[in-house]
Amino acid sequence: MFELFSVTMVALLVVVAGTAAGIVVVRIWRRVRNNRLAALAAGPRRALLAFVADNGEEGSEDLIAIPDDAWRASLPAALGLLGKLRGDAHAALVSVFLHRGAARAALADLHARSGVRRARAAQLLGDLELREAVPDLCGLLTDRDHEVRVVAVRALGRIGDAKAAWRLIASLDQHDPVPSLLATHALVQMGRDAEVVLSAALDHPQARVRAVCLDALGLIGATGAVGRMARVLAEDDILDVRVAAAANLGRLGARGALKPLVDALDPPAPDLLRAASARALGDLGAPAAVPALAAHLDDGEFQIAHEAAQSLRRLGGPGLVELRSRDNDHCREALALAEPELVGAA
Amino acid sequence: MTTVLVADDDADIRDLVAFKLEQAGFEVIAVEDGQTAVEQARSRQPTLAVLDVSMPGLSGIDVCRMLRSEPATAGILIIMLTARVQEQDVEGGFSAGADDYVTKPFSPRELVSRIQALLSRARA
Numbered sequence: 001m002f003e004l005f006s007v008t009m010v011a012l013l014v015v016v017a018g019t020a021a022g023i024v025v026v027r028i029w030r031r032v033r034n035n036r037l038a039a040l041a042a043g044p045r046r047a048l049l050a051f052v053a054d055n056g057e058e059g060s061e062d063l064i065a066i067p068d069d070a071w072r073a074s075l076p077a078a079l080g081l082l083g084k085l086r087g088d089a090h091a092a093l094v095s096v097f098l099h100r101g102a103a104r105a106a107l108a109d110l111h112a113r114s115g116v117r118r119a120r121a122a123q124l125l126g127d128l129e130l131r132e133a134v135p136d137l138c139g140l141l142t143d144r145d146h147e148v149r150v151v152a153v154r155a156l157g158r159i160g161d162a163k164a165a166w167r168l169i170a171s172l173d174q175h176d177p178v179p180s181l182l183a184t185h186a187l188v189q190m191g192r193d194a195e196v197v198l199s200a201a202l203d204h205p206q207a208r209v210r211a212v213c214l215d216a217l218g219l220i221g222a223t224g225a226v227g228r229m230a231r232v233l234a235e236d237d238i239l240d241v242r243v244a245a246a247a248n249l250g251r252l253g254a255r256g257a258l259k260p261l262v263d264a265l266d267p268p269a270p271d272l273l274r275a276a277s278a279r280a281l282g283d284l285g286a287p288a289a290v291p292a293l294a295a296h297l298d299d300g301e302f303q304i305a306h307e308a309a310q311s312l313r314r315l316g317g318p319g320l321v322e323l324r325s326r327d328n329d330h331c332r333e334a335l336a337l338a339e340p341e342l343v344g345a346a
Numbered sequence: 347m348t349t350v351l352v353a354d355d356d357a358d359i360r361d362l363v364a365f366k367l368e369q370a371g372f373e374v375i376a377v378e379d380g381q382t383a384v385e386q387a388r389s390r391q392p393t394l395a396v397l398d399v400s401m402p403g404l405s406g407i408d409v410c411r412m413l414r415s416e417p418a419t420a421g422i423l424i425i426m427l428t429a430r431v432q433e434q435d436v437e438g439g440f441s442a443g444a445d446d447y448v449t450k451p452f453s454p455r456e457l458v459s460r461i462q463a464l465l466s467r468a469r470a
Contacts, residue, residue: 049358053366055455080358084429087453 037073044074048093052081056092064099071100082127094128103130110136115145122148126155134161141171146178153178157186162193169197169213173206180212187216195222202228207238214241218248226252230260233277243276250280257284262292265304275303282311287318294322297330309334348465349373349390353383353409354398354427359450363396363427366454367461380404384412387419394461397444399428407442414443423464427452 044066051059066074082093097103102124109121110133122140125133137159140152149171156164165187172183187194194216201213202225210232217225226249233245246264249257261284263269264277278296281289289311296308309330312319320338323331350372354360357378364376375390377383380401387395387409395413397406404412406426413419424443429450440447445464448457 045358049362049365052362053369053454077358080356081362084356084359084450085453086451087455089454090451 040070041073041077044070045077048074048078048081051096052085052089052093055088056095060092060096060099063096079124079127083123090129097124097128103128103133107133107136110140115143115148118143118145119148119151122151122155126151126158129159131159131161134159134164138164138167141167142174146176150178150182153182153186157189160189160191162190162197165190165194165197166201169201169204169209172209172212173204177208180208180215184212184215184219187212188219192220192222195220195224198222199225199228202232207236207241210236210238210241211244214244214248218251221252223252223254223256226254226256230257233260233264233273239270239272242273246273246276246280247283250283253283253285255286258286258288262289265292265296271301271304274299274301275307278304278307278311282307282314285315287315290315290318290322293319294326297322297326297328305330306333310337313338347371347373348394349375349392350461351383351386351390351392351395351422352376353378353380353395353401353406355379355401356398359398359427362454363457366458370458370462372461380406380409383409387413387422388416391418392422394423394425394465396425396427396457396461399426407438407444410442410444423468425457425460425464427457 044063047059047062047066051063071078078093078097082090082097085093106121106124106128109117110125112118112121118140122137125137134156137152137156140148141156143149143152153168153171156168168183168186171177172180177183187198198213198217198220199222202210204210204213214229214232217229229245229249229252233242233249236242236245242264246261249261258281261277261281265274265281267274269277274296278293281293293308293312293315296304297312299305299308305328309323312323312331313334320335323335323338348371350367352360352363352367352374353376354363355378360376360378364374367374375386375392377386378401380397380403383395383397383401384404386392395409397409399406401409406428410424410426413422413424423445425446425448426444427448427450446460448460
């Protein structure tokens with residue numbers, strides 16, 4: 001019995017000692033490897049920083065000639081810079097990556113079995129702002145891996161080619177779509193060229209898609225879409241979409257948005273939409289909205305009267321005159337925000 | 347020589363900005379976190395600070411607020427450098443007392459131009 005116990009203890013000790021030794025060896029190996037990689041990367045990293053700081057005017061041949069192992073060691077720094085730069089410095093760094101065959105390799109990796117490799121490739125192609133990669137990146141919008149889809153959307157946004165807008169919008173109408181804010185940001189990066197597609201998508205059967213497109217149109221400043229957005233404000237079946245239309249019409253600051261928003265201030269529009277329209281009229285910045293807002297300062301719905309007063313405050317001069325002429329809590333609150341020095345004096 | 351404090355936890359960006367500024371003739375103090383940035387600003391009194399908004403511990407906006415609240419450092423010109431492009435982040439930076447705002451992706455050349463423009467305005 002005692003002998004069995006001793007043998008078991010010795011075996012356990014051997015296992016523990018072996019594991020400890022293994023851990024030490026692995027740690028030492030990792031440290032040696034990291035030090036070797038750091039030493040290997042130091043020279044190329046210095047050259048890379050100098051090259052980028054000079055906007056790529058000198059030194060591209062040196063970077064292209066760096067041996068593969070040294071380039072691989074300095075790749076994290078190069079990729080980090082690529083994603084955070086724009087202008088001449090970015091263009092110069094892109095040319096180095098292209099000369100080293102990075103785009104070709106990344107395009108091939110978009111079809112790799114590993115999701116991590118597909119995502120890395122998509123990110124690199126986005127950071128390279130490579131328009132030729134847009135069709136392949138659009139293919140990743142229906143990737144089985146959610147993270148890959150997210151990276152593909154970011155990459156398409158960074159490239160900013162409006163040719164991808166429709167595919168991106170269509171990808172929102174699928175199971176487990178990418179977050180709305182991310183899609184909106186990418187669509188906004190595509191700019192005014194995406195306006196026609198975004199306007200057309202206001203007829204999309206999915207409410208979420210319509211809301212994303214409204215936000216993108218508002219952020220782009222798509223004044224040409226005012227008519228379609230006004231139709232959504234007046235007629236859409238989903239209240240949240242109508243509220244999004246109101247907010248974005250206000251954001252546009254276009255003259256054509258005034259009447260639809262004023263019309264939405266009154267019943268039969270639901271109270272939530274009436275309040276959103278009152279807020280949007282303040283964002284619109286049109287003094288012509290003052291009479292309509294003033295007419296709602298005594299509205300029976302607290303939120304509508306409150307938003308009307310706050311919008312009058314944001315409209316400045318004529319709005320403040322209206323607030324001073326009235327005696328209710330909403331006006332006093334708005335004036336206190338507009339003229340804090342008067343509150344302090346009182 | 348004009349001294350510029352650069353605070354960014356991203357070593358590549360920090361080194362790039364420092365390199366570019368040294369090339370443009372500035373003396374540079376480069377630090378990797380907000381607390382060190384405050385300490386260096388107090389002890390070295392730079393003319394201008396380039397602060398990354400997102401840093402471990404004290405953020406760039408916290409640093410900006412602290413520098414503005416102390417008479418000895420209140421006059422330091424401050425440029426915020428950040429990946430955040432949301433309107434509220436820009437407003438947050440300005441309300442904390444920043445003089446200018448540069449968003450990533452950024453152009454090193456543009457950053458130096460903004461620094462030089464800010465210094466010229468301050469001297470005028």
